[in-house]
Each structure stands twice: as C-alpha cells, then as structure tokens.
Amino acid sequence: MVEMQAVRSAVAAAALLAAFAAGAATPADIAKTYEADARQASPQFGGFSAARGKAFFEVTHGGDWSCASCHTRDPLVAGRHAKTSKPIRPLAPAANPERFTSLAQAEKWFKRNCNDVLNRACTAQEKGDVLAYLMQLGR
Amino acid sequence: MLLDRTRQSLVAAALSAGLLFARDGIASGRAAAFVANPAWQAECGSCHVAYPPRLLPAASWRALMDDLERHFGTDASVDPAAAAAIRAFLEANAGPPRSADDAATLRITQTRWFVREHRDVPARAWRNPSVRSAANCAACHRSAEAGRFGEHDVRIPQ
Numbered sequence: 001m002v003e004m005q006a007v008r009s010a011v012a013a014a015a016l017l018a019a020f021a022a023g024a025a026t027p028a029d030i031a032k033t034y035e036a037d038a039r040q041a042s043p044q045f046g047g048f049s050a051a052r053g054k055a056f057f058e059v060t061h062g063g064d065w066s067c068a069s070c071h072t073r074d075p076l077v078a079g080r081h082a083k084t085s086k087p088i089r090p091l092a093p094a095a096n097p098e099r100f101t102s103l104a105q106a107e108k109w110f111k112r113n114c115n116d117v118l119n120r121a122c123t124a125q126e127k128g129d130v131l132a133y134l135m136q137l138g139r
Numbered sequence: 140m141l142l143d144r145t146r147q148s149l150v151a152a153a154l155s156a157g158l159l160f161a162r163d164g165i166a167s168g169r170a171a172a173f174v175a176n177p178a179w180q181a182e183c184g185s186c187h188v189a190y191p192p193r194l195l196p197a198a199s200w201r202a203l204m205d206d207l208e209r210h211f212g213t214d215a216s217v218d219p220a221a222a223a224a225i226r227a228f229l230e231a232n233a234g235p236p237r238s239a240d241d242a243a244t245l246r247i248t249q250t251r252w253f254v255r256e257h258r259d260v261p262a263r264a265w266r267n268p269s270v271r272s273a274a275n276c277a278a279c280h281r282s283a284e285a286g287r288f289g290e291h292d293v294r295i296p297q
Contacts, residue, residue: 083212084187085275108218115214 027093027100027135034131037124045125053133056126061118067130069117076138094138100131173286176228178221186215188276188283192232194247200229203245248273260295269296 031048039045057067057075069082075091090096100106106127114122122130174192183189192200204226207215217225238251247253257273264270269278276283282292 081186083272083274085269085271085278086185086187112214112216115208 024101025103027131030100030103030106031128031131031135033103034124034128038128041124048125048128048132050129050133050136053129053131057130057133063117063119065117067113067117075134092134092137099134174228174232175286176224178224179228182215182217182221182225184284186213187274189286190247190276191286191288192229193234194253195234195244195250196236197230197233198236199243199245200233201226204229264295267296 035045035048038048057071058073060066060069065082070088071079071091076095078090079088080086081088089098091099093099110122110127114120114126179192180189195203203210204222207217207222244250253273260279264279265273267278271278276288279293279295280288281294282288
C-alpha cells in the first residue's frame with residue numbers, strides 16, 4: 001500500500017518535473033513538486049508550514065548568513081546581496097510575479113544559497129516550508 | 140633644423156598622449172564596445188555587476204570557471220550547458236595579461252590596472268555604507284549595469 005503511494009508520488013513528481021523543466025510553472029506547481037519529493041523522502045510527511053518556513057528563513061543555521069541576510073525579513077521588499085550590495089528584487093511572488101515560475105530556476109538558487117547558508121542542500125521539506133512562507137506573504 | 144626638431148617633439152608628444160588615451164580607453168567605454176552574452180549576463184550578473192570580460196586575462200577566467208562552487212566564499216555553480224557558453228564567451232573576450240602578477244589574480248580589484256585607475260578615490264569613499272566594497276562598481280559607476288565605466292558617469296557618494 002505504502003509502496004504504491006510512493007510509486008504514484010514518484011511518477012507524479014517525474015511528470016511534474018518533466019513538465020516544469022520544459023517551461024513555465026506557478027509557485028503552487030512547484031510546491032506540489034516539493035510535496036511529492038518530501039513524501040518520498042519521509043512517509044511521516046505532515047505537510048508544509050509557513051511558520052516553520054519563516055523561522056528557517058530567518059536563522060543563520062550556524063553560519064554567517066541567513067536567507068534574510070540578502071532577501072530581508074520582509075521578502076515583499078527588495079533586498080541586497082550581503083557582500084556585493086547588489087539590489088535583489090523581492091522574493092515573495094505577491095511582490096514579484098517572476099518568482100517560482102520555473103522549477104529549474106528555483107532549484108538552481110536553492111542549490112547555491114542553501115550551500116551558502118547551511119553548507120548543505122536543503123531538503124524538500126525545508127524548500128516546501130520556505131515556499132509556503134513566501135507564498136502567503138502579501139495575500 | 141629647429142623646426143624639424145620641434146615637429147619631431149610634437150609628434151612624439153602626440154603619439155605618447157595617444158597611447159595614454161588608448162590605454163585608458165578600456166575604461167572610457169567609448170573605445171571598447173560592450174560585449175554581452177545572455178547566459179553570462181543572467182548568471183554572472185545576478186549577485187554582482189557582470190564584470191566585463193576584458194578586465195581579466197583568459198587564464199584568470201578559466202580558473203574562476205573551474206571553481207564556481209567556491210566563488211569568493213559562495214556557491215556560484217552553473218549548469219554544464221550554461222557554464223560552457225559562459226566559459227567560451229569569457230575566453231573569447233578576455234583582456235590581455237598585463238603583467239605576470241595579473242595573470243594569476245582572480246580579483247579585478249587587485250589588478251594593477253584597477254589600482255591605478257582608482258588611485259584618486261578617497262579612502263573614505265570605500266568605507267561609505269552605500270559603497271562598502273570595491274566590487275560594488277554600480278555604487279559609483281552609474282552605468283555599470285550597461286557595461287559603461289567612463290569617468291563622465293561617476294558619482295562618488297559623499
């Protein structure tokens with residue numbers, strides 16, 4: 001039973017992945033991809049939490065930077081790169097409709113920035129929580 | 140005879156002046172065309188100004204592209220297709236190695252050319268919170284995003 005669920009999720013994830021890798025997506029589409037990934041990673045998956053995502057976004061995880069170091073504690077406004085000061089357009093989809101419209105882009109930036117902040121890759125749970133937090137801002 | 144000498148001196152002076160301006164042309168933006176590449180602009184211009192390839196020699200760009208996961212303390216890795224395109228673009232448009240030191244440097248701000256070009260910038264300007272770093276070209280070079288670094292478009296924050 002659980003295996004069938006996992007297989008179904010994997011197939012769904014693969015299908016979604018193929019679709020999104022090709023082109024445009026919505027934040028909700030990307031959240032579904034992370035949900036499928038998270039379910040596959042843990043049968044105890046209990047959903048995403050914006051509150052957990054906000055907390056994750058704002059702490060430094062033992063290093064020098066948090067997500068908020070560049071994207072600010074108010075992702076509805078523009079941020080600045082913590083080192084170069086380059087302006088960064090808002091991260092919240094409500095403030096910037098380009099955000100989370102490409103799975104490839106989202107994965108690229110999660111890979112880089114999770115390495116920077118946490119010194120490791122973010123899990124699907126963590127990505128989904130952060131996305132849940134960002135999606136409910138300004139709504 | 141005297142007139143010939145004078146003419147020779149004038150020609151020599153004009154040639155030297157011309158050479159000086161030619162060297163500074165790399166910064167004037169007038170002499171050097173702005174070369175661009177979509178992958179380079181998108182990937183290399185997302186965290187800082189996309190530094191014009193002519194500012195470093197090809198060997199420096201190769202070294203940078205070989206270690207993008209440790210790019211001055213951050214992960215700047217790029218997918219293989221984009222990396223190949225960017226690498227080719229940088230190598231094709233790189234500047235000449237200006238000295239043995241410059242050939243090895245990975246920091247534009249440490250090249251002798253950069254140091255010379257910015258020798259008149261007061262120390263307090265670098266400490267200004269809106270500047271913070273010599274890597275932050277756009278703080279003073281208002282057309283940096285368009286690849287123009289000429290003196291006429293510089294406003295140093297006070």
